[in-house]
Amino acid sequence: MMASFTDAEERSENIRDLVDALERASVTPTKQRTVKVSTIVDAICRHAFDHGLDQDALRRVVQVASRKTELDQTSVTTLIKNLYPSQQVPAHVVVTVVGGLGQGKGKPSPGTQNGLVKWLTMVRDIIEHHAILSRMYRVLFNMLDMISIRTSLCHLLSLITRRKHVQPFRIQQLLALSRGLGNEPALQGLLRVYRDYYPDIMIGSTSITRNSFPPQLDPEWQIRLIVIKETSIAARALNSEQHNGFRVARKGAKRGRASLIPDVHTFHANETSVTLEEIDSVEDFVDKLDRIELPGQLISILTDPLLQKFVALKPSVIATTRIQLWLSAFLEDEYKTAKSGNPTSTFLSEILDGLLEQTQYTKVLLPVVSDFLSEYLRVWDGISDVDAILGLLSFVSLQNFKDAHNTYFSKVEQAVVTQNPQNYERIIPFYTDVLRQWMNEASSKQPPPQNQFALSTGSQKMVNDLVTHVTNMSLSLIISVPQGSHLSLVSSILSFYELVSSSSKPNHIPIMLPSLYLTYLLVQDTSTTTLSRICGVIGNYKNAFDKHPVPIKDYYDPGMTNIFNWCLRDMFHLLWIPRALSFTTGKCIGMYCDPQLRHALNIYLGDLGRDYSIGPSFGIAVNPWLxxxxxxxxxxxxxxxxxxxxxxxxxxxxxxxxxxxxxxxxxxxxxxxxxxxxxxxxxxxxxxxxxxxxxxxxxxxxxxxxxxxxxxxxxxx
Structure with a gap:
């Protein structure tokens, strides 16, 4: 770790020296320089490409690029193309860039200005104070008469325009420019944005072509920026704050392919309405919640956190119906395609991932999705979109386990395991997620009358049937899979029972014990971690019984509590007192070790030495794993x-x-x-x-x- 900080400090010192040299070269005529400027520029660009520029280095390089200097155009263009920030872009850097635009003696060349505008477009989502571009809107708009930067400027303005920016004088100015310039694509695109906000004022239609819309950002530049951000500690910390969930999400840096899910966009808004695109803070969202208009395509809810919040807090039959109809049509087409034996579209993965994201937010599986899955699982190959499908199915609502197993779970088991028997390691974690969801639902049910026997309610039986199914499956797998190749399987089984053993809740979630056979097999596993975890599970059950209302016999069958007491005594005999594997009728069962076998083992150990016997052989001081x-x-x-x-x-x-x-x-x-x-x-x-x-x-x-x-x-x- 120390080496990493040292390397970072050395890089910081190096880039500072390079920027110092660049600043000196920018004010020194070419013939008076002692160092070749291209060497300096290349070194800065290599550092920026590999590690990104910190805020101080970025500020100084932008200051050089945003004014007229002694640097040649090639060097300046190369610098702008490699302005990769390692952190969020400070507001003062944006002000510096905007201040370098326009006409004047000290301004950079038109080509440099155009590059700076494009750079602002590419980094607008990682600006530290996102409102700074909005504050600079007036300055940027007044530069639309500059031919050299108009196209790039229109694209930037199209992305940052909000209702408050659409003023009558700007509408008149745009219309005048449009009449004078004809159907200039980028300008028509900006007019379209204005018209979306005030369709009643801007009568008529604008000419829309492919070039009317802002072009997709340079994918190579964006991918490089993502890599830099992921490897930068400071950038990772700031990146978590980049999107606070109260601004509409825009697909930018990570959008490497065509998307079926559109960005949030509100069409045909009027003067008094409020759109989601205008919201930029939690306070703004709360103040305007009742006046926000539904966006044009509600399917954006699959990927946009702000739209998810809006629909959840202001539900409506119209919104629900629109989402259901869209999904129903799309998923039905995909199912018919898969059923006919043809490959599904490339968009199915995107929709399933989006549905999983939306379902994880609401914790409720949409009815149209559950209907689709019940049919699609019949033809599913068990490989494609497996994470999304298992994730969605983990939100299947609490119901009769036999029905759920016939409709969903048995098909999942068959499809996933058919491809590879080792995939059972994925099934147990899947059932763990299902159990967590079902227990949450069962906990919210109306509790039965006090002192009612456990498993007397429908929800308790449903949860218990699920646990019983996983217990039987786990026991079968532990016996079938050779030791040494089942570590992840054992870990997933233990995770399941760690959840079961620590989640009991009187009158809601019953105490559900694993099979004694399974428990003892796990105790005898050749891993110290496994021994510790299964002991922890048994300890959780003991604490659950201790905290349960008494008398226990009023809630649980005596046979169940007897079995658990056998287990406790066997474990105490095994680890603490020298009575391992001992059998006493009605008290302990010696971990199912036959008494004759225990006697034979005791004789064998006694023959090795008088200090040896079977009783203390598994005690905590001599246990093979401890x-x-x-x-x-x-x-x-x-x-x-x-x-x-x-x-x-x-x-x-x-x-x-x-x-x-x-x-x-x-x-x-x-x-x-x-x-x-x-x-x-x-x-x-x-x-x-x-x-x-x-x-x-x-x-x-x-x-x-x-x-x-x-x-x-x-x-x-």
């Missing part, structure tokens, strides 16, 4: 106690491990430190928690609350 961390905990704890007791570090008796109650007693007799076994094991739990394995601590503390008292804070490792 033993190295437990050993480190002991060494740190031992050093703390040696210093605290003032013992000689070189001669004090050291424990060689593994730790047990007998070995600790023997250590004390040999002159070593005095530490209780429970205190040591609690320190292991705390050490594991500090290193990201806190699930084991949470389970042990939830199972035996008195363990928290077994550690002295002054003696923690």
């Amino acid at each position: 033993s190295s961390l437990s050993a480190i905990t002991w060494m740190e704890l031992e050093e703390v106690e040696v210093r605290k007791q003032g013992l000689d570090s070189d001669t004090v008796a050291r424990h060689q491990g593994p730790i047990s109650r007998l070995s600790l007693a023997a250590l004390e007799k040999d002159g070593g430190i005095t530490v209780g076994l429970d205190e040591y094991k609690v320190n292991v739990l705390l050490y594991l928690a500090k290193r990201g394995h806190g699930g084991i601590k949470e389970l042990m503390f939830a199972t035996a609350s008195d363990l928290k008292k077994a550690v002295n804070p002054t003696r923690q490792a």
